[in-house]
Amino acid sequence: MVTSSNGFFGLNQALHGGRGRRRSFSFDRFEDKLSRFARRFRFNADPADPLLGSLDLSPDGTTGEQLQTEISAYVRLGKKLFLLSSGGGQTLQITDATNPASPQLVERRSYGGAYNSTSVAAYGNLVAVALTPADYDDIPSKGLVRFFRMGRNGRLTQLRDVEVGYLPDGITFSKDGRQLVIANEAQPSGDYGIDPAGSIGIIDIKGSRLSPRFNYTDLSFDGLDLPTGLRISGPDGTTASQDIEPEYISILGDKAYVTLQENNGVAIVDLRTRRIVAIHELGSVDYSQLAVDLSDRDGSNGGEDFLPQLGQDFVGCTRSGAVT
Template identity: 35%
Template structure:
């Protein structure tokens, strides 16, 4: 889920002349680059071929045997080892991927002496980094480092509360950590709400040793700007929380030069911008709301839409425009370059604060709008829209932003705000949206041979997730092959990986989709995606590794390029 790391390995200097040769490790090819001295001219670099098509093929798998046994994955090309976060045990499974068709478990990394569990893993040139949650989760966490080849422990550093994702800079000199800082509850005697932050770990690597130092980018400077942030659309709404406490960093994307990072603040419907060298958050950008009432931006809003104006309908596939606003609430974010400009892609999963005592923002339209919908906003259909076969079952928030309940003085709802965009979006570097996939993900999963429409990852029931967040796009990685860039997007609920050509940021095009579940068995709940470049792949083909949280399976997908 991070930008591709292109390593250049110096070749041996020839005995005569001043030429040198470097191996460029690209996504789709192995290119020789000649770099001459004063007596030689540099040979032109042969262009990497551009594919005309792409498909995914499942070639291997490993079954962790338990719910949560496969979450985030990372690959080390030197040792041909795959590191898989095992959420069931709070550990990391180490798999031999020398034969991608038959992964074999080699070992397990336990962090029992450091904290409660591993939340994420990243690898760079033989160095493995693990994000370790503390016990309790509101206490500062740790990042632990290991040598990929022999799993030797290389030390650890203390970071912020609930480190949830980590990524190396492209040159491998630093590691960035998103410390989510979730509360354990609100308004109770033992309530604790730590501040969210980003840790910047400078590795100071020398051979097989590191001497890491940590800098912290926090949000304290924004505490006095709470009213302005809310007015701009940043959701700050945890009871009694300051800005720094309420912001929850989720996922990180880096610029190609490693100088700038963009961090999703999922629950806050915003993205933070980080100056990496200065370890300072320079801006917080709101993402705004998606209008589901526009053509092509609709949704299936009910699991009881098989009747007409009723509260006792049956499931039915029914995608269309609805007078609902959707909060993007992205989980994963990735960056890529087009024409010298950086673009960001977000997987708009959606997330509600409903998992701990003292506060629950999640409700349904009919329950929340018991006084009705404001007819000045919703028109003559206001009364019928409340019925379960229409919008009554849709899950929405009670707290769009701060104390704003989305109601008028009569208690009538003036806005219905749902969780997640059921889409992916592309933004420029200033977080101005240039594209959203609208309702394409629901449309393209509406007639699967192996899973019911909007089924969840723990059942195969038609419409199971229609009233919630639909297919829930969660993970994303971007790969460049020749002159084209492709996004690989994991759909957490219905499953599978959607592939889009995003070479033109304002006009992506659908390429392929592979879903390897079988009803309510096999691969379910894709969580983390890892792209392995062809030059680093054990079989010489680009691979996509997908960790499936619910089925506990790790799938190895081969990316087949056609020319």
């Protein structure tokens, strides 16, 4: 959109020829003026390939899913732009993207082999990475957030590890960078023999930029009033706190909004009081009144496909994967 100090005045001038002048409308004249307006501002109806550059972050000699770039963040230092990426693997990738046409890998930072990363976030040159023990699926144990300081060359200096809840997933800095909110997903073990309680964590960041201090608060779902439509679906004996699995976070003002992905809900956290103040369920859809395709299979396959048609006996939850 192109505007001037008068909002749409530039477009108005191009199409009508001046402020306040009235003319009879002509499609030919309109098309001609619009064409000249587009040339003036170098609009292109068929832009070139929008991909400016790319970088293959797969480690040498590896195949298959690499878990390198599911979650990304960026740090801008002076005229330099660095991208950080992670996503389930055991390294953090730092890329110099100052020249987007030719991004360069700066460092592949290892977590030491004992942890997998689930998320990365940055505020200024302070970098936070959510880490889960590599053997979590067998023996669930608490995760941690590892803090780094990034130098002007893109290299990281480790500051401190802060223990958080079980399986920290999404992490997000507050607008002022003084708090980091963590969605502790707390998935059960692979055999469902151990099912930790999900929670929402807040790390308060105090002190100077050179010597920050970190203080963790864990917010439990125990004892909270839950809406009747919140989906609780674990095996018999599973408590609501065990079944609730926070996933993703968005912050607006002094409130954090945390999706409860498996439970079809959103929790609201007051960052000033460090309390969960509300939980909302997101409702369901009666698919018997809609023609929908609920299968991941296409084409005709001997009648096995789930074809879009009315009257199917299904009710679906509007599963909350993310919130913005």
